[in-house]
Every structure is written in C-alpha cells, then in structure tokens.
Amino acid sequence: xxxxxxxxxxxxxxxxxxxxxxxxxxLSVFIVILLMLVFLGDMNKNELVQLINHLHGTISDADANHxxxxxxxxxxxxxxAFTIPVTMIGMYVKDKEDHKLESLYTAPxxxxxxxxxxxxxxIICSMLxxxxxxxxxxxxxxxSGYSFLTISSLFTVLFYLIIDIMVSSALVLLIAQWVKSDxxxxxxxxxxxxxxxxxxxxYLPMGLLPxxxxxxLKAMPFIHESALLRDVFTTSSLQQAFHGLPDAAxxxxxxxxxxxxxxxxxxxxxxxxxxxxxxxxxxxxxxxTYLLQKRSRFDC
Numbered sequence: 001x002x003x004x005x006x007x008x009x010x011x012x013x014x015x016x017x018x019x020x021x022x023x024x025x026x027l028s029v030f031i032v033i034l035l036m037l038v039f040l041g042d043m044n045k046n047e048l049v050q051l052i053n054h055l056h057g058t059i060s061d062a063d064a065n066h067x068x069x070x071x072x073x074x075x076x077x078x079x080x081a082f083t084i085p086v087t088m089i090g091m092y093v094k095d096k097e098d099h100k101l102e103s104l105y106t107a108p109x110x111x112x113x114x115x116x117x118x119x120x121x122x123i124i125c126s127m128l129x130x131x132x133x134x135x136x137x138x139x140x141x142x143x144s145g146y147s148f149l150t151i152s153s154l155f156t157v158l159f160y161l162i163i164d165i166m167v168s169s170a171l172v173l174l175i176a177q178w179v180k181s182d183x184x185x186x187x188x189x190x191x192x193x194x195x196x197x198x199x200x201x202x203y204l205p206m207g208l209l210p211x212x213x214x215x216x217l218k219a220m221p222f223i224h225e226s227a228l229l230r231d232v233f234t235t236s237s238l239q240q241a242f243h244g245l246p247d248a249a250x251x252x253x254x255x256x257x258x259x260x261x262x263x264x265x266x267x268x269x270x271x272x273x274x275x276x277x278x279x280x281x282x283x284x285x286x287x288x289t290y291l292l293q294k295r296s297r298f299d300c
C-alpha cells in the first residue's frame with residue numbers, strides 16, 4: 001500500500017510541476033468561458049427571455065443571465081471531468097513509451113496496482129481542479145448578487161462529479177491501452193479537448209443540433225454526465241422563471257438545453273443515468289484489466 005501511495009504522489013507531483021500540462025488540460029474550459037463571453041452567453045440568454053415573453057411570462061435579463069451562467073458552470077465542470085483525466089493518464093502512455101513501466105514492474109507491486117495508480121491519481125487531480133472551479137464559480141455568482149447552491153445541492157453536485165470523473169477516467173484509461181506513443185496521445189488529447197464541448201452539448205445546446213446528431217450524442221456518456229450537473233445547477237432557477245407557465249414549456253426548454261434527456265420519448269431519470277454511467281465505467285475497467293493481463297507477458 002505504501003508503494004501504491006508513492007506512485008499516486010509521484011503522478012500528482014509530475015502533473016502539477018508541469019505548468020504547461022496544467023494549462024492545456026484546462027484549455028477546453030477556457031474555450032467554453034471565451035465562447036460564452038463572446039456570443040453564446042448572450043444568445044442563450046436572449047432565447048430564454050424571448051421564450052418566456054412569448055409564453056406571456058416575465059423574466060429580467062439579469063435572472064436569465066444567472067440561469068445561463070449556472071448552466072455554463074455545469075458544462076465547465078463536465079468538461080473538466082474529462083480533460084484532466086486525459087492529461088493525467090497521458091503520463092501512463094508516456095511512461096509506457098519511455099519504458100519507465102518496465103522499471104516499475106520490477107517493484108514488489110502488481111501491474112494492476114501500478115496501472116490503478118494512474119487512475120486514482122486522475123480521479124484525485126480532477127476532483128481538486130473541480131473544487132477549485134466550484135470555488136471560483138461561487139465567488140463569481142455571489143459577487144454578481146445571486147445565490148449559488150444550497151448545501152444539499154452542493155453535496156449532490158459533488159456526488160455527481162465523483163461519478164462523472166470516475167467514469168471518464170475509466171474510459172480514458174481504456175483508450176490508453178491502445179495508444180503506444182506520446183505523440184499519438186497528444187493528437188488524441190487535442191481532438192478530444194476540441195470535441196468534448198460538442199459531444200457534451202456545451203458549445204451548442206442540444207435543441208440546435210439535427211435529430212440524428214442528438215441521437216448519436218445520447219448514445220455517449222458525456223451528454224448524460226453534463227445533464228446530471230445541469231439539473232442540479234438550473235432546476236430551482238428555472239422553476240421560478242417558468243412559474244405559472246405550462247409544464248410542457250419548462251420540459252421542452254430543459255430538453256433543448258440538455259438538462260433532461262429523452263430517449264424514445266421517455267425521460268431518462270437521474271437514477272437510470274447514474275446506473276448507466278457506472279455500468280459504462282465498470283465495463284471499461286474490465287476491458288482495460290483484460291487487455292493489461294493479456295499483454296503483460298509480451299510488453300508493457
């Protein structure tokens with residue numbers, strides 16, 4: 001167990017020591033913030049105001065902006081839950097290419113424990129960065145004069161974050177089993193960091209995408225990870241904004257913004273979403289373990 005803890009400590013140290021790695025792992029987060037500041041934030045806010053006014057309701061620009069900000073924060077957290085593991089587990093690929101794993105395998109610790117150290121390091125680092133983002137978000141929303149999250153909602157967010165991070169880390173670790181070089185992983189990181197905003201329904205809300213694209217995204221875990229967080233961050237404010245308006249209007253807006261997900265005209269509950277995500281993560285870990293054991297006799 002001491003060796004396992006030392007490996008985790010080593011991985012975390014290498015990540016935070018490399019400032020460029022930290023910066024690039026947060027690049028997608030910066031892209032989301034930039035897009036929201038430049039045009040997407042105003043576009044989403046204006047559409048919400050127009051929708052409620054069309055339904056003969058009332059909402060101020062400030063209240064609509066608050067809803068969009070909370071929606072964006074949830075999206076940033078879901079992006080962070082994927083991009084940090086990509087960077088952290090990239091160290092596994094680099095160690096494999098540099099044959100450092102061969103030295104580690106000579107230590108009195110199993111190969112599965114060594115590989116697990118990268119996974120655990122990824123989860124710890126992602127949670128730390130997510131807590132930092134939560135703190136900064138709290139300060140921004142509070143200084144803007146609005147409420148952030150209740151204590152119970154905050155614990156719910158932390159629970160969902162743990163699930164999202166664990167599932168994303170397991171999926172990234174599975175992908176890493178097929179990547180042999182650091183250069184190839186760098187290309188994957190760039191592509192993944194660019195696409196995660198789209199597949200998570202963050203750069204463009206679900207309602208603006210063609211139906212066949214929506215169906216593809218619903219088959220991936222990322223849109224469901226985002227939906228869990230968005231539900232907590234926005235439900236209270238949206239219920240106030242749509243108070244007195246038809247329930248169908250609220251549900252339609254939530255679906256368009258990727259807050260709730262419908263499959264075959266049936267809403268996917270949070271319980272089903274959590275079960276599906278956990279199952280996805282478990283399957284990814286089982287496959288990764290199988291591939292690791294299969295290759296252990298031949299290479300690192």
